Amino acid sequence: MDIVKGNMGWIEVVVGPMFSGKSEELIRRLRRAEIAKQRVQIFKPVIDQRYKKNGIVSHSGLEIDSEMVTQGEDILTKVAARTEVVGIDEAQFLGETVVEACVKLADLGKRVIVAGLDTDFMGRPFEPIPRLLAVAEEITKLLAICMRCGNPAVHTQRLVASEELVVVGAGEMYEARCRRCFEPFLAQQKVEEEKAASAARSHAAR
Ligand SMILES: [Zn+2]
Helix, strand or coil: CCCCCCCCCEEEEEECCCCCCHHHHHHHHHHHHHHCCCCEEEEEECCCCCCCCCEEECCCCCEEECEEECCHHHHHHHCCCCCCEEEECCHHHCCCHHHHHHHHHHHCCCEEEEEECCECCCCCECCCHHHHHHHCCEEEECCEECCCCCCEECEEEECCCCCCCCCCCCHHHEEEECCCCCCCCHHHHHHHHHHHHHHHHHHHHC
């Protein structure tokens, strides 16, 4: 943000696929706020249990203490009046109410920094992040590196058989893919293959 006068709040959003460094960028901004002696509070969804209970940890191991919430509205009840900067990681798991929560906090004069996935495993907009982008003052879109060809990667490729919107995991379950290497129907195909295989097995058993 360029020039901010008085105690005006705002919303900045960091989006991109998995492995693009969103959590790292969020932690970097929050650390700088802490160095500037600002009062910071950080939230993440209960669903993201990987690595650590009460901290945000990036894939590269950076970490910062955080509070767990299940819905966007929970953040409003937990933010102290004197908090100046509010960080939210993995916001796509906090439901529709996370948008209203961010708007309320910004209206109260707080700087709100949100990180999240903007597209799902099929490359579709991941609600409510697109709505959050619409009301944000500043948007940073990060790209990962395609694990197939090394080009800039905009997509999160799911490698396992599941059509659920939310399957939390890292490492072997997902990889970053560029536009050319992305296979939006891969997870769906794997589900079909598994169904066919188990049907064949039960047929053979009969
Ligand atoms: Zn590629």
